Amino acid sequence: MNFVWSTDELKPKTGSAGHDSVRGKKEEDKSGAGKGPAWAPKPVEAPPAAPPAAPPKPFSEPRPVSNAQPVARPSPALLAKPIEESAPVSNLKPDVQGPPVAAPEPSLEHPGVAGDGERAPQGQDSKFAHPRTIKVEALPNNEDEKQRLNQAFVWADFHPTGFYAGARQVLKVKVSGVRDNGPQPEILVGTPNLIDPARPFEDMRSSLVPSGPLGNGDHDVANDMDGIVYIRYVYGRDQQVPPPVSVTLEGDGVQPMPLFRQGVTTDQEWLEMLRETKVPFAEHAGERVILTGLKAKALEFAEGGQKQEELLNTYKNIIAAQDAISGLRPDAQDARDRPSPLRPMVVQTNMNIYANSWSWRAAIGQNYVNDIWWQPTLQRSWKIWHELGHHRQHMQTWSWNALTEVTVNIYSLAARRLVPEIPSSETEHATVEEWNQAKAYLNRAPQFKDYDRADLLVMLVMFEQLRVVFGDEFYHELHRRSRAEPIFYERDADKKHHFMTLAANITGHNLTPFFETWGLWPEERTAEEMGRQPYQMGWDFSKQPVFGGQ
Structure with missing residues (x-):
């Protein structure tokens, strides 16, 4: 039986972003009358007098800020150094404990890692609910979106598939539904800055390696390095939104891997995929975020009782709050003020990294993955809030x-x-x-x-x-x-x-x-x-x- 699933299942629902995160929100003046600000500031009252506070600790002389390099609309093709955070060394706040019944710390050495031409043996495909034929909705080009929003970094303008490509394998791909003179889909292999399970102080070597445009028909896509498979199908700002296309991943050049699709996959299905797979990675396709990391860690938190919808809804709320403070609303009259249909990625990266931010993703180091996978930690994670916030900065206009x-x-x-x-x-x-x-x-x-x-x-x-x-x-x-x-x-x-x-x-x-x-x-x-x-x-x-x- 040939099942088909559609990427439009993951579209943000109306009202999923743009709600203010602060109670007592003032109504905006939408009349446009007058020559003053778009909203009229109320008389500003001084704060009430407070009782004398305890004297603060002596303030040390201010330290010079290091010569930070400008974050000047980086091109994804030019992989300069990302915005890097340092791990705190003092005044650490207590971390929220991980799952109550945590599995033993897994070894990062994984005997099933595909590489050097090897194909990792997979378990039963019947355990993986996502099919090989995918209805792919077109997305706006991420560079156009970055310019529209005046953001510092691009987001992911591609879709997860739930499949993993082996090194030096031929990917057999069938495409249908592409219009004449319309955009064509392409296959991407590899996740940006994803930890290498066999070399945990390094990233995987493949990172969004493109196949090139694929028209209607059958294609053999050569692939040199193993990695997670994505489909990119985008249109430019001056193009009409094209209709969906159908992409089928055939043959044994790819194998299914754990993919949690928000609103589709159940927690039980997720657990079964994690326990069955020999691929060392797992991925979440949320309405507002893509999460990617080691299967062993995802399994640890799933077995500890983490509800995946709860986790993804917390990410959705975080991203919606950051949309809201940025003045982005789904019902905005000006298209420049509407939230992006694209999603940022949150990626589990190598053990040398604390946390950093760059094109497509926030990267969280292997030693801090509670912030990615465990909702009680995520909901108070300055680390995640901060790295996703870097994507939003208006660095070329008012943020020096x-x-x-x-x-x-x-x-x-x-x-x-x-x-x-x-x-x-x-x-x-x-x-x-x-x-x-x-x-x-x-x-x-x-x-x-x-x-x-x-x-x-x-x-x-x-x-x-x-x-x-x-x-x-x-x-x-x-x-x-x-x-x-x-x-x-x-x-x-x-x-x-x-x-x-x-x-x-x-x-x-x-x-x-x-x-x-x-x-x-x-x-x-x-x-x-x-x-x-x-x-x-x-x-x-x-x-x-x-x-x-x-």
């Missing part, structure tokens, strides 16, 4: 070099607000201690303030104060305007000027005193432009407590 590891956390905090019941003692950042450090910095004499050289989490406080004072709508409008007028700046000075003047224009306030208090000294042109807005602060916004502080 010193902010590479700062503005990313605008999106981390959006995900953090999904779980207000979790105390800051159980998350890595956004703590009262960090607010106290910021207060100590703000209390310095002006000559000892240099915003770009302050501690990264102290710098984040300034951005969070703007959100708390003016509401989430401040960032909605900032992102919308950045997408509507994507003026790309080379110099940091121009990006600073753009951000400060845009912030003043959006809020309707002359923010010169606020930025000066932070040691972000506006140039004359910047102060002059901000001065066109009324000085109606009424109180010092830099005293606004954040992160639960006083």
